[in-house]
Amino acid sequence: MTNRVSEILNIKKPIIQGPMSWVTNAEFVAAVSNAGGLGFLGPNAGQVDITRSPEISAERMRTEIQKTKSLTNNPFGIPVIVNRDLAYTWPLIETVIDEKVPVVLVNDTLDERIFKPLKENNIKIVYRPLTPTIENAKAAEKFGVDVYVATGFDEGGTVPERVIGTFSIVPMIVDAIDIPVMAAGGIGDVRGVRAAFALGAEGVFAGSVFIPTKENPAAEKVKHMIVDATAEDLLLFRTLPAYYRSLPTKLANKLVEMDKQGASREETAQLMRGSIGMRIGMLEGNTDDGYISIGTGITPIKEIRTVKEVVDTLMQDFN
Amino acid sequence: MTNRVSEILNIKKPIIQGPMSWVTNAEFVAAVSNAGGLGFLGPNAGQVDITRSPEISAERMRTEIQKTKSLTNNPFGIPVIVNRDLAYTWPLIETVIDEKVPVVLVNDTLDERIFKPLKENNIKIVYRPLTPTIENAKAAEKFGVDVYVATGFDEGGTVPERVIGTFSIVPMIVDAIDIPVMAAGGIGDVRGVRAAFALGAEGVFAGSVFIPTKENPAAEKVKHMIVDATAEDLLLFRTLPAYYRSLPTKLANKLVEMDKQGASREETAQLMRGSIGMRIGMLEGNTDDGYISIGTGITPIKEIRTVKEVVDTLMQDFN
Known part of the structure; x- marks a missing residue:
């Protein structure tokens, strides 16, 4: 079974592991890609301390990219974090092109200067604004974004500015644009994946569910806290x-x-x-x-599993 | 196609129209029940002014119940609003039993004194707390509730105290109890119904989608505002x-x-x-x-329809 998302991203199962800050590294990301999804190195992937230098930051990412390539032959991605002055953006874009990373994630800013070199190098662009809106969805489509991620308020961490749940945001965005939409926020088990598709999504974007896995670099204590928690605790x-x-x-x-x-x-x-x-x-x-x-989709997560077990379970309808 | 909800409530399609304050009356509720769902007279059904007398309030409801019975042979319900001192509750319970209303909705309070007369008269109890929790779901099951409504933060009006979207709350409650769970909050079209079932619900509980209908007593202006609005406007x-x-x-x-x-x-x-x-x-x-x-599920609603058109469209998978 394939669909537009799996074809565009050249993956077997239309699932993206979100590029979470700190809690990704080469082993973890390669495990997602080896399982048929799309792994994403997140900000500070594989790191334990912060650097304020955009160049050192990009070099650290290059090291992690090369390590990931040594562990999987499947596509994976990195986020091209677009911040105010683009200081971190340019070295990252150079690295992506140099290392032939097949997919990037762009956050809020839609900037021709960023899109041009990416498109010229045939790099697929996943666009994920903090707050999905009809307006930025239409703008993203015009900019040539390949896949749009519609995040609902069910997600963890920095949630959208408008309090619209995954249940409501996905059909709203799907109706606004023609490019494929992935659902994010609250994907905790296969029921969430089925619901996302029922709402019109063509793929799922998941973060929290991947943290309590054997390969994830999060602290063991955190993994157990997630397994023991329900949405009520958040x-x-x-x-x-x-x-x-x-x-x-x-x-x-x-x-x-x-x-x-x-x-x-x-x-x-x-x-x-x-x-x-x-x-x-x-x-x-x-x-x-x-x-x-952590997002509110974690209630069904009851044990620490391998990344492959998570992907296989979530995407059991895709073979 | 039948399921536990349609069998318990003795209806063709497992959909409840929520007992919204002010914007229900006999014609509207009968239209829902005639279309195969379960209509619910809400607080102040058919009224244009408030009475502070529990007895007059119950008498007004009795008149509306009798009118509804003259317009449909199918089951419908009324809410037994349980407030602090139960002053409004007793006259309503008497009316429900007198008039043989087949289904009631009970809100937060689980009180043996209320449940006993209802159960003795074989009246089905739909329980819908403001905030669905694992604890009140388990308590409701023990009390003999027939159907539990899990409301997500996607709903309109007084939303749950915990910010957990429909996407996340439904599987959480489904896993906690064995009685059937209905999903509420954000049901705007058949995609929402399919997603609710994918998440484990056995029925849907909808409010906003029923307001812009020809039979609903809401102001025409309000119906047009809903048709023109998206979730972003709320x-x-x-x-x-x-x-x-x-x-x-x-x-x-x-x-x-x-x-x-x-x-x-x-x-x-x-x-x-x-x-x-x-x-x-x-x-x-x-x-x-x-x-x-109004809830965030309204984005797909683009025209004022009849109640039957709404029920038929939402429940097109149930024949």
Whole structure:
């Protein structure tokens, strides 16, 4: 069984493992691609510390890309994080082209300067805005995006600015554009995959479900916390740019309390310390000072499995 | 095609039209039941003003029940609103038993005194808590509830206290209990129905999709506003008990602004004036002083149809 997403991305099963910050590396990503999905190296893939240099950052990614290529012959991707001044973007684009990475993920910004070199090198573009809208879906289609990811509020971490669940956002976007749409947010088992397709998606984009796997670099403690948790346990609080969802940690509880007491989004964001708070929580398993981004689809996850078991189970309808 | 929900409720198609305040009446509810679903008279069904007398309130409901019975031979239901002191509850229960209404909807409270007379009279009980939880689902099952409605945050009006979308809440509840679960929140077209079933639901509970119908007593202006709106247009603000979702009205915009400025839930609730604000908005079409409860599943609704057309389209897989 193939469809537009599997054909465009040249994969067997139309599933993308989301490029989560910190909790990806070559072994993990190659396992997803070897299982027939599309693995994605995320920001800080394979790293344990942060560099502020765009060039060093790109070189670290190059090393991880080469390692991934040594572990799989199947396609995989990296995110071309588009931030304000594009400082990190150019070295990453050069690396992608040099290393012939077949797929990239572009976030909010639609910029001709970024799209041109990617398209010229026949690199497939998955576009995933923070907040899916009819407007940015139509704009993405015009820009030549290959696949659009419609993320619902069921996801973890930095959730969309508009509180529209996966159930409602997917058909809305599917009706707005002709390019294939993948559903993100709340994909926890095969029922979620079937529902995504019923809603009109042609693929699924999953993050949380891949963290409690043997190959994932997240702390063992975090994997067990996910297995033991349900959607009811998750905390939601206001921060920049909108809301954040985390497993309960001492820091996350404090952020919820601050939000209730009327703290500004800037104040909660400052306490989160951006990517550092995520590294401390997810990679180091420090549930005092870090947070743990997880979506509401995790309830059915009851054991730590291999990546292949996760892909096989989720995509059992695709053979 | 039958399933547990259609058998328990003695209906052809496993769909319940939610008992929405103000915007139901005998003609509308009978149309749903005649189309093979389960119509529900809502609070203030067929009324244009409020009475503070529990007895008069129950008598008004009795009149509407009798009118509904004159218009359909199929089952329909009424909600037995369980409020703090049960003042409105007893006269309603007497009316339900007197009039042999086959199905009731019970909201949050699970109270032996309420369940006993209903069960003794073989009245089917649909239980729909504001916030579905594993705990209240298990408790409802023990109490002898016949059908549990799992409402996701995709719904309109007073949404659940926990921000868990329909996509995530349905499988969570399905896994917790053995009685049949219906999905509510975001059912806008047949894709939503198929997705609900894919997630494990055995029926759907829909509100917003039934408002822009020829038979619904909502103001024509409101029906056209729904047809013209997408999920992106909806406003969400904090109030009692948690959050509220409305189409944009002058009042709703003001409530969003108050929430942003740090107003308390009590303050926004006071300005909403409870059921009165809904009557003014939805029944009278006053978009200055009222609000209009609508869920995020409305995007695919593009025209005003008959109730039968809505039921036939949503439930096209059930014949």
